[in-house]
Amino acid sequence: MKKTRTLKNQILISFAIVIAVLGVCTFALGYYVVKTDIFARIQSEADRSLDSAMTVYEEEIRRIGMSLEIADLNGSIAELREKMRLHYFYRFPVEQALAHPSELVRRAAQQGEPTGGTRLIDSVELAQMREDIRLQAYIAIKPTAKARSTQQLLLDSAMAKEYALPLKDAAGAVVEVVFGGRIVNRDDEFVDRIRHLVFGDATYQGLPVGTVTIFLDDVRISTNVVDESGQRAIGTRVSEAVYNEVVEHGRRWRDRALVVGHWYKAAYEPIYSFDDTIIGILYVGILEEPFQARAARVLLAFLAVILLASVIAFVLAFILAGSVSRPLTLMLDGTQKLSYGDLGHLIMPPHSTIEEMHRLAHAFNDMSVRLEEREVRLQENHQKLEELNKSYLDLLGFVAHELKGLLASAIMNAYSLRDGFLGMINFKQKRAVDSICRNLDFLSATVIKFLNLSRIERDNLEVNKTHFKLWGDVFGHAVQTFSKQINDRQMKVVNEIDPELTVAADQDLMMIVANNLVSNAAKYGVDGGRIVLHAADEGERVSVEVYNDGRPISPENQARLFKKFSRLNVPEKKKVKGTGLGLYITRQIIEAHGGRIDVETKDNGNSFIFQIRKE
Structure with missing residues (x-):
């Protein structure tokens, strides 16, 4: 048998289900909107930050060129290098400049125009530079999850931001080329300055909210991303998926990225050398954790509002269920009393503001009064029918009993007459008496049936x-x-x-x-x-x-x-x-x-x- 519930419980359960469904749907919608909005904003912010970082990167190259153009080049090379905050600075006659490994230097010597950009310093050229530059440039490559497979253990090349300025004689011919640059490898000052300009210095639980990294090929050569030990993650590598998209195909990559154990909204942009060859990657990332915490706080506040609204709705549902069920309970009690014979039972109008409940109570009372009146009429009619039925049964029994006695005598005499016990009769008379006997037999059988009917009708x-x-x-x-x-x-x-x-x-x-x-x-x-x-x-x-x-x-x-x-x-x-x-x-x-x-x-x-x- 199907389990039943009271009307009040059924109303409360129905309201609870509706409230729960609406609450869950509202929370799910809020969760989706909050998550989508916040993290979509973070990703957009990461894209804008990448553009800003690239601008700062290019501006650094222009700064080097401007320093060369306004500097007094007659001083000491070492002093000029320190004054212009360069890692290396050289001054070559045009003949040596034309044979220099740097494409920027050769182009400045050939075309007589200042030239700046990013270039790769290979291991041979790097070996000829000062020891401090070599030590700064050499980076041990660390095993990194999801990176490309490699057998290389040491990065012995460097990325440089470089600018070459041709010097001309009175006739306008190039006689010398001065050039200088900064090694990007382990240039912490540079990436920290980019982060400061783009993100500020905000941190979350000891981690920078914004991070900047420069990769040479797929190796992290300059970064403010820190590893588990709290050190800069120099020597770690970019994932293979990002490498294929950015370096192999030259496209910007934007998505979530797991960077040294923490999730960032990241954006990666290829870094091109002076000759339009992709030699590295510029990365910016925004740490997700503070925004997730903010989203959690918003969702908790949203959930609290939903729960409060649900509690208020449930209280109102409880009041409504009571206002509906109480009058119906009174009417149910009234119907039970009616079924037990308490016809005419009246119920008090409910203390309810629902008009239909008052109308239902009045209709119930009217029905109860009518039932009582109808019952009285039925009792009166039943009494009359009982009396009529008794009279009918008495008459039926009396008539059948009296007829039975009379018919018994008539049948005996008729058969005696027919069978010649009262004297001989002729053929016509015998036929007439046979007809009388048959009719008397039928009447006798009929009387017996009426006697049996009387017994049945009396339940006897x-x-x-x-x-x-x-x-x-x-x-x-x-x-x-x-x-x-x-x-x-x-x-x-x-x-x-x-x-x-x-x-x-x-x-x-x-x-x-x-x-x-x-x-x-x-x-x-x-x-x-x-x-x-x-x-x-x-x-x-x-x-x-x-x-x-x-x-x-x-x-x-x-x-x-x-x-x-x-x-x-x-x-x-x-x-x-x-x-x-x-x-x-x-x-x-x-x-x-x-x-x-x-x-x-x-x-x-x-x-x-x-x-x-x-x-």
Whole structure:
């Protein structure tokens, strides 16, 4: 059985489900909006920061050129280098400049125009530079997860920001080239200055919020990203996916990136050498953790608002459920009292602002009053009907009883007259007396049926069970009783009832059943047809069948067979007298024995089948 709930609980549960679904959906939407908005903003900020970092990088090259252009070049090379904050500074005649490994220097000598840019200093050229520059440039390569596989353990080349300035004579011919630059490898001052200009100096739990890194090929050569030990992550490498996108294909890469154990919103841009060859990567990243913490705080505040709104909504739902369920509970109690017979019970109008509840209460009270009035009328009518029924039953019993006595005397005298006990009568007189006898027999049978009907109507149909033989004590006598009628119609009786089959039932009542069924078979069968009596022992029950050849009973007539004062609508009806009580009485007797009776139509006849308990 399906579990039920009170209306109040059902309303509360329904509201709770709606509130929960709306709350979850609202929170999910808020979560999506907050996450999407905040992290989309971070990514956009990372892109703008990368553009700013690249501008600072290019501005550093222009600064070197400006320093060369305004400097007094007649001083000491070392002093000029220190004054211009360069890692290296040289002054070559044009002939040496044209043979220099630097493309920038050669181009300045050839074209006579100042030239600046980024270039790669290979290991051979680097080996010829000062020791401090070599030590700054050499970087041990560290194993890095998700990076390309490599056998290289030491980076022995350098990235440089360089500027070359040609010096001309009075005729405008290039006679010398001065050039200088800064090694990017381990240039902490440079990347820190970029970070300061782009992000400021904000930190989160000891980590810089913004980070800047410059890669030579895929090796981190200058960075303010720190590793687990708190040291700058020099020598670590970029992931293979980023390398393929930025260095191999020359495209900007933007996404989340796991940088030395921490997630950043990152942007990577290729760094081109003076000859448009990609030699490295400029990276900027914004640490996600502070923004995640901010998003968490926003979501917690959002969740608190949702929970508060849900609590308020649930309290309102509780109040509403009470205002709806309380009046209905009163009405339910009222209906129970009505069902227990307390007609006219009234309920108080509910303390509710819901108009329908007041209307429902008034309608209930009006119904209760009307039910009480109707009950009073029904009681009065019932009393009248009881009195009328009693009068009917008394009259029925009295008339049937009186007629039974009178008919017994009349039948005896009629048969005595017919059989010559009162003197001989002629043929015509005998035919007239035969007709009188038949009518008196019909009247006698009718009176007996009315007496039985009176017993049934009064609920006086007492069942006194005894053991008797079904054929010898009941159906055999019934066949004998109607033998003349059976013989007159030349009908054949076929007995298939075991002579030794016994049942425990009221023999007198079963005699009435047998007489009614055999009588109907004789009356409604066809001339020369069969009457078949059959009984089957079915264990706890006995099934009895009375069959006669004749017209099959239509479904319409089957529905009327066992009703009181109902006769079949068949052509034989005009020839056969009856009261329409026989089968009704038969059914009442069978049901009083705890059994049932039905009719089954056959191809050429009908079977009345009843079952009663064997014991």
